[in-house]
Amino acid sequence: MTAILSLDNVTQRFGGLTALDAVSLDIAPGEVVGLIGPNGAGKTTLVNMVSGVYKPSTGTITFDGKRIDGLKSYQIARLGVARTYQVVQPFPEMTVLENVMSPATFAAGNLGVEAAQEKALEALRFCGLDEQAQMRASELTLAGRKRLELAKSLAMDPKVLLLDEVNAGLNPAEIDLALDLIRRISAKGVTIVIIEHLMKVVMNLCSRIVVLHHGAKIAEGTPAEVTSDPHVIEAYLGNRYARKQAGEAKEGADG
Amino acid sequence: MTRVLPVVLVIALVAALPLLGDNYLLRLGTMGAMYAVMALSWNVIGGFAGYPSFATAAFFGLGAYTGAILQGAGVYMPLAWVAACLAAALFAGLLGLAILHLKGHYFAIASLVVAEVLLEITTSWTSLTGGGMGLNLPILRISVDAQARLFFWAMLALASLTLAMNWIVANHRLGFGLRCIRQNEDASGMVGINTTLYKVIAFILSAVFVGGAGALYASWVFYIEPPDVFATLTSVKPIVMALLGGAGTVLGPVIGAVLFLVMEELVWRNLLEIHAAALGILIVILIFFLPGGVLGLFKRRRKPAAPSRPLASAEAGR
Amino acid sequence: MLYAQILINGLVLGGLYACIAVGFSLVWGVLNVINILHGTFVVLGSYIAYFCYVHLGIHPFLSIIVSGGILFVLGFLVQAGLINRVMGAPVLTTLVLTFGLELLLNNGILLAFSADYRTVQLANPLGSTIIGGLVFPLERVVATALALGLTVLLYVMLAKSRIGRAIVAVRMDAEAAALMGVNVKRIYAVTFGVGALMAGAAGSLLAIVFPISPLNSTEFLGIAFVVCVLGGLGSVAGAMVGGLALGVIESFGALFIGPEHGLTIAFTLLILLLIFRPTGIMGRRGYE
Ligand SMILES: Nc1ncnc2c1ncn2[C@@H]1O[C@H](COP(=O)(O)OP(=O)(O)O)[C@@H](O)[C@H]1O
Ligand SMILES: [Mg+2]
Numbered sequence: 001m002t003a004i005l006s007l008d009n010v011t012q013r014f015g016g017l018t019a020l021d022a023v024s025l026d027i028a029p030g031e032v033v034g035l036i037g038p039n040g041a042g043k044t045t046l047v048n049m050v051s052g053v054y055k056p057s058t059g060t061i062t063f064d065g066k067r068i069d070g071l072k073s074y075q076i077a078r079l080g081v082a083r084t085y086q087v088v089q090p091f092p093e094m095t096v097l098e099n100v101m102s103p104a105t106f107a108a109g110n111l112g113v114e115a116a117q118e119k120a121l122e123a124l125r126f127c128g129l130d131e132q133a134q135m136r137a138s139e140l141t142l143a144g145r146k147r148l149e150l151a152k153s154l155a156m157d158p159k160v161l162l163l164d165e166v167n168a169g170l171n172p173a174e175i176d177l178a179l180d181l182i183r184r185i186s187a188k189g190v191t192i193v194i195i196e197h198l199m200k201v202v203m204n205l206c207s208r209i210v211v212l213h214h215g216a217k218i219a220e221g222t223p224a225e226v227t228s229d230p231h232v233i234e235a236y237l238g239n240r241y242a243r244k245q246a247g248e249a250k251e252g253a254d255g
Numbered sequence: 256m257t258r259v260l261p262v263v264l265v266i267a268l269v270a271a272l273p274l275l276g277d278n279y280l281l282r283l284g285t286m287g288a289m290y291a292v293m294a295l296s297w298n299v300i301g302g303f304a305g306y307p308s309f310a311t312a313a314f315f316g317l318g319a320y321t322g323a324i325l326q327g328a329g330v331y332m333p334l335a336w337v338a339a340c341l342a343a344a345l346f347a348g349l350l351g352l353a354i355l356h357l358k359g360h361y362f363a364i365a366s367l368v369v370a371e372v373l374l375e376i377t378t379s380w381t382s383l384t385g386g387g388m389g390l391n392l393p394i395l396r397i398s399v400d401a402q403a404r405l406f407f408w409a410m411l412a413l414a415s416l417t418l419a420m421n422w423i424v425a426n427h428r429l430g431f432g433l434r435c436i437r438q439n440e441d442a443s444g445m446v447g448i449n450t451t452l453y454k455v456i457a458f459i460l461s462a463v464f465v466g467g468a469g470a471l472y473a474s475w476v477f478y479i480e481p482p483d484v485f486a487t488l489t490s491v492k493p494i495v496m497a498l499l500g501g502a503g504t505v506l507g508p509v510i511g512a513v514l515f516l517v518m519e520e521l522v523w524r525n526l527l528e529i530h531a532a533a534l535g536i537l538i539v540i541l542i543f544f545l546p547g548g549v550l551g552l553f554k555r556r557r558k559p560a561a562p563s564r565p566l567a568s569a570e571a572g573r
Numbered sequence: 574m575l576y577a578q579i580l581i582n583g584l585v586l587g588g589l590y591a592c593i594a595v596g597f598s599l600v601w602g603v604l605n606v607i608n609i610l611h612g613t614f615v616v617l618g619s620y621i622a623y624f625c626y627v628h629l630g631i632h633p634f635l636s637i638i639v640s641g642g643i644l645f646v647l648g649f650l651v652q653a654g655l656i657n658r659v660m661g662a663p664v665l666t667t668l669v670l671t672f673g674l675e676l677l678l679n680n681g682i683l684l685a686f687s688a689d690y691r692t693v694q695l696a697n698p699l700g701s702t703i704i705g706g707l708v709f710p711l712e713r714v715v716a717t718a719l720a721l722g723l724t725v726l727l728y729v730m731l732a733k734s735r736i737g738r739a740i741v742a743v744r745m746d747a748e749a750a751a752l753m754g755v756n757v758k759r760i761y762a763v764t765f766g767v768g769a770l771m772a773g774a775a776g777s778l779l780a781i782v783f784p785i786s787p788l789n790s791t792e793f794l795g796i797a798f799v800v801c802v803l804g805g806l807g808s809v810a811g812a813m814v815g816g817l818a819l820g821v822i823e824s825f826g827a828l829f830i831g832p833e834h835g836l837t838i839a840f841t842l843l844i845l846l847l848i849f850r851p852t853g854i855m856g857r858r859g860y861e
Contacts, residue, residue: 102443307665543655
């Protein structure tokens with residue numbers, strides 16, 4: 001199966017800092033891939049590069065058979081790559097409906113006002129935000145604003161959706177709702193890359209997990225493979241703990 | 256449509272002003288229409304897109320000189336006006352491509368300084384512009400009353416055109432996109448808005464009719480000189496008018512222009528030496544007591560917007 | 574030899590430019606406010622120096638204390654009473670507000686002192702001296718030395734004093750500074766006052782060099798713009814480099830293109846820099 005999104009040897013430098021270091025990654029259509037790693041690992045940077053905020057220092061990014069590195073963010077959005085922000089980015093003075101109408105108007109083909117409104121309402125219903133449609137975006141709760149981000153990206157009819165910590169700051173009940181929502185989006189056939197700190201979420205949703213550490217890809221595989229990988233444990237917990245774990249595993253095998 | 260009809264009626268009523276046969280009133284009307292053109296034009300880039308442009312004087316002066324030079328070379332007056340519109344639009348397009356990537360204060364300064372540079376160039380290029388001595392325009396061979404009517408109607412037509420342009424923009428995806436850009440430019444790219452293109456279009460729209468107004472003004476007063484048409488105040492006044500009426504609305508700038516004109520005539524004409532100070536006081540009152548403009552008084556009182564620190568840059572900086 | 578002389582003239586001018594701009598840059602950097610009043614503050618400083626000399630016989634080199642003090646108070650009051658209320662509002666609000674205040678103040682000065690140019694005629698001028706064939710106009714040289722000295726003093730004040738550290742902290746992160754117990758609004762007012770103080774002091778020094786008139790304010794403001802963009806916003810060192818650079822560029826521009834085009838050259842440079850290198854020739858730096 002050919003990848004819908006692939007990064008080939010992508011490096012991003014900021015001055016002296018290498019935020020992403022020769023990362024290669026292939027994502028198949030319909031997959032839900034988890035992207036994990038400690039703070040500062042370069043996860044947000046990866047999303048920013050794919051969505052056109054930065055142009056990679058070196059390397060290429062291909063989406064749907066087309067090179068997209070170096071394209072502007074609006075071009076990438078129109079091709080069908082949507083992203084949410086770790087720090088939510090609404091249009092604060094507009095209503096929730098207008099917020100969601102904006103991608104429907106500008107990214108999802110040339111829709112007129114009525115069609116855009118219809119599409120926006122559909123996305124709002126899908127995300128359970130239709131009751132708040134006439135509220136100002138700045139009046140929503142944090143959970144509401146996170147769902148607004150999701151609704152905005154859905155209204156673009158994306159092929160690939162990049163979710164940057166959509167659950168950060170939510171309580172367990174809200175997280176369960178969000179999980180359900182993401183599962184339903186995936187069921188529509190949308191390919192999802194999700195950045196997440198909560199292992200519960202990642203283990204639940206993802207068929208495959210990619211681990212970044214200091215800008216480099218250090219592991220990749222099924223949730224079970226990744227969580228037992230000593231490199232990953234080392235990255236997260238420091239190497240003393242990793243050695244101890246490895247030792248225990250060895251003892252277990254010996255005994 | 257129900258909101259368009261009253262506006263058309265008002266314009267028609269104003270157009271009947273010459274019936275009163277008072278040339279002083281006609282002069283005021285012409286001034287008011289010119290102010291409306293400038294305030295409405297600024298509204299597109301400053302009100303809708305939220306870019307603090309101080310370039311109005313540059314477009315106005317450029318239009319005035321384009322019109323004056325062409326008329327001096329024998330070009331038919333209305334054609335010279337059209338050419339002035341085009342010159343201002345072209346200039347704004349190129350300037351916009353160069354400086355619209357700047358944000359906030361940097362953009363404001365760049366746009367402010369452009370008029371100064373044009374002023375200096377015009378003053379130095381004596382062979383073309385007459386330099387500091389200014390430029391005389393060909394005299395029209397019609398009666399004084401006919402002239403007063405002609406320029407009044409022409410300016411009013413231009414103002415109506417600018418108003419129509421604002422109305423169309425506000426109700427078109429361009430206006431929607433510009434509002435997105437004003438509230439969050441980074442997110443605008445992510446929802447598929449070609450922000451560069453939209454901003455440049457907005458900048459061009461904020462220039463085209465101002466260029467025309469400059470040319471009309473030159474024809475109207477028969478004589479222009481650089482400090483007159485490139486004055487920094489020409490950039491500041493339209494902003495004050497738009498804020499006075501309500502920036503980012505369609506009718507606000509018109510209301511602001513009329514109020515401004517009335518104040519200018521009533522208060523300042525009699526107190527010439529404190530003209531600038533009076534404007535200063537008006538600005539201070541406006542900022543502290545009328546932040547949403549006159550139209551803002553009629554709207555539901557909105558909570559003050561949160562400090563507009565761009566979230567994306569905060570995120571990138573972490 | 575001619576070039577060396579022009580370089581010296583440029584540096585002498587540039588020191589004064591640095592002094593004009595450093596207060597403007599400080600306010601912009603810390604408050605994120607462009608103070609359109611700045612040019613008129615400089616003019617006011619010049620008038621204070623003029624009257625101090627004419628009526629009290631205080632030499633302009635000494636009256637920087639008077640003009641700096643008066644302008645500090647004025648600046649502090651303007652910020653505390655007016656601008657502080659609109660901090661955090663969109664850029665346009667503070668721009669238009671300071672524009673309005675500038676119209677008011679400048680008009681006031683115009684009414685009080687008229688637009689006529691006045692000059693400080695020193696009773697015992699130092700004249701000039703010739704070293705190795707180069708002419709050093711002593712008044713100007715001392716004025717520039719004082720201007721640069723004041724700028725360095727500001728730098729030291731920001732780095733060493735308690736209030737200076739508070740200003741730097743507010744510049745870096747106002748919210749964090751507030752959490753650490755800094756009264757941010759007070760610091761804003763003090764910073765604005767210090768900006769005005771530097772403008773007033775610069776005005777005093779300029780009184781010996783240039784004729785004084787309210788009409789000069791636009792030019793001084795323009796110089797502050799250009800120096801800030803040239804040196805990069807927000808550092809004392811940047812203002813110093815930017816000021817000296819502008820002085821030298823203007824002197825050579827006057828030689829090659831004509832003396833009446835000084836400001837045009839500066840503004841053209843400003844626009845080109847903004848287009849191609851908005852962080853200034855030194856790159857963006859903080860008030861380290
Ligand atoms: N625009 C930028 N300029 C400079 N450094 C940046 C920028 N964006 C991110 N970084 C740096 O890149 C590294 C990776 O950051 P990020 O991608 O946000 O990490 P994560 O999302 O995995 O926590 C961090 O060290 C961060 O400081
Ligand atoms: Mg992140």
